[in-house]
């Protein structure tokens with residue numbers, strides 16, 4: 001599946017690689033009144049991943065439209081969250 005305007009839609013998460021890291025996903029925990037989406041994957045797929053920033057921390061949020069569930073990783077340093085997001089994009093973590 002490909003999108004014509006990638007910049008607008010955001011990248012697709014690559015297929016999972018063998019031996020990928022298994023992330024722990026938690027129920028959303030609204031610890032901050034404002035959550036900013038820094039980057040997100042393409043919304044044409046049923047599962048989207050968003051790199052989020054809030055209260056000086058970062059985390060990745062996963063939205064599954066088919067199951068209608070939202071989960072997020074633990075909140076951590078922004079740089080660590082970005083690394084996790086990039087691992088998801090490369091199929092190295094999920």
Ligand SMILES: [Zn+2]
Nearest residue numbers: 002003042044
């Ligand atoms: Zn797409």
